[in-house]
Amino acid sequence: MELAWRSGLKAYKCIHLKSITYCSSYASTTVLGEDTLTEMVKSRWFGQDKKKVCLDLQSLANSNHVPLSVYCKTGVPQSVKYISIYEPTVSYYSRLGRVIVSYDTKKNSWHCPCHRTKKSCIHKYIAKWHLFQTQRELFRKVRSTEEVEVLTSAGDENTDDGADLGDIMYPPKDDQKLKVMVQYILKNKKIPVVLPEHFRLPSVEMEYPRHLIPEEIMCQHCPGNVLLSDPILITQKAKILTSSRIIHDVSTYCKSCHQCGSYFRYQEWKDGIHNFNDRILLDLPLCISIRNMLQVHTAISRVVEYLERTTGVKFPSADVIMHGYLHFEALTEHNYQYSCVNCGDHPPVVIMDLHKKGAFHLSVSDLSPPPEDFNGQTDMHSFWEALSVERIGRGFVTSQQLNPFTVPPSFNFWAPWIGPKTCRSNHVLNTEFQKVRPPKPTEASEITVTEDRLREELYKQKAKTQFIRFSIFNSH
Incomplete structure (x- = not known):
């Protein structure tokens, strides 16, 4: 337009001015x-x-x-x-x-x-x-x-x-912040013993939310009313696993506190969903079905194979589903009401049958010896709470090796579980360390055998013994 004006064409209009005529x-x-x-x-x-x-x-x-x-x-x-x-x-x-x-x-x-x-x-x-x-x-x-x-x-x-x-930085890399997050989930996100009927029975018609946002508004750790941040998207590609289908493209969110740096993720069982690792979620009927299958001695790998054949879709690996199910059990309130018809709540002896699938191969030499002052007393409640923390922490790491809450087998921190109405206190006696034998003195590392002795032993062989070709190499 400027070029047209310099050429004397004052009435020239650019395409922008011409388009105004057609504006509605x-x-x-x-x-x-x-x-x-x-x-x-x-x-x-x-x-x-x-x-x-x-x-x-x-x-x-x-x-x-x-x-x-x-x-x-x-x-x-x-x-x-x-x-x-x-x-x-x-x-x-x-x-x-x-x-x-x-x-x-x-x-x-x-x-x-x-x-x-x-x-x-x-x-x-x-x-x-x-x-x-x-x-x-x-x-x-x-x-x-x-x-x-x-x-x-x-x-x-x-x-x-x-x-x-x-x-x-989610999940937080700091072990202390992650510990605060795991402890909060363990104390405040427990799943009740008895679930409503529609959460225990699978249903094809059940609808699940596609945007899973934590319900916390205020920070639960800071004193006073400290507002949390707006929802922070973790992923848009999460999956909800059910007994009949897999729901794709689910968005999971978390919230953070600007004052203490704590994170709060979605962990609400009231929606009928159990969040394992923010990317794999299991609906509660599937978790109950896996529990029932395990109680009739069906391995989780067989459960996954059954689900894939029934639904016609590919499920995550059996190992991932197993960790997700154990995560569910770690957050579930269990009602232990053991009682003997003859002895009542406190029988003198409790015998549990062996569960072969619960055994694992571990050399005794891999276990470190207990402290010298260890008398066998182990806090049963602390041990099983540590195992629950380990299961919950598994939902924030990609592998068990990266889990900061792993509980390795040991003599001084290992205890069975006995129901609260069957034991006198939380302390039980662990005497496994007394079965370990002291190491034997080392034998002679080298046994010298002369050529004459070896030749003499060969001559003593019976006649039926086949000829043995024996060659002696000189050092020359």
Whole structure:
């Protein structure tokens, strides 16, 4: 257009001016409020410095009598939002004094022509301000912790400012933080002994939520009312295993405390789901079915084979399902009501039959000797609680070798389980260490045999013995 003007063609119109003739409606101007921007700062969408930049650009737009931001209803696809932002500096990306910022709601990606990368800019801040005021439902502020970046919130983006949530370390690498998280699950997320009828019987018609968000709002460790963060996305590809099908593309979330750094994940049995490792979830009827199958001496590998043949779909490995089931049992309240019809609650002797599948090969030499002052007394309750913590901790690591709560076999910390109504106290006697024999003195490491002695022994062989070819090699 400038070239046409320099050539004397003052009546020339560019394609943008010509297209105005075909416009069927006018874009409405939205006045962005400072209170909305203040709310975004409190919610940590961006900091105070970015707020000041946004207000300065709004003041400049008002002084020039132009709208700061205009929502464009045209454009395809419909899942992409286009916002026209005022830009006072004319450049290669803003020839007309406006910049079009686009936001893809499906891919959750922002685009501004002033930057070819994902780096934030003032135009994206204004666009987020506009959408936060007009379409609040787009802002859920979640962030993925997977290796592949999956952003599912209009305002959460990889930027260099302090607006985003930072690097999400979930599950926490610190053993102490992980221990706090495991202990909280063990104490507060217990599954009752008797479940409702619809949770014990499998049903094809049962519907499960697709977005699993922890119900905690306040931090359970910090004193006072400390709000937790908004839901943080762990994965969008979790699976819910049932007896009849596998539900794919389930999103699991966690929440964090900005004060103590604790994490809270989804672990709600009231939805009929048991969360094992945030990616593999089992519905409660499947857990009950596995328990019943084990009680009739059916291995979990056979259970998995049965499920695959019945449903026609590929299930995770039997080892993963076994760890998920043991995770379920570690969180289940068990009602031990052992009683003998003759002796009552306290029989003099309790005999348990051998369970061969519970045995494992372990050399005695692999066990470290107990302390010298060990008298055989072992706290049964502490031992089995440690095993429960080990099972729960398995849901946060990829292998048992990485589990910081592993309980290795030992003489001084190993105890049977006896019901509370059958034992006098939590301390039981473990005398296995007394069966270990002391090591034998080492024998002579070398026995010398002369050639004459060896020849003499060969001559003493019986006549029926076949000839033995014997060669003696000289050292020469």
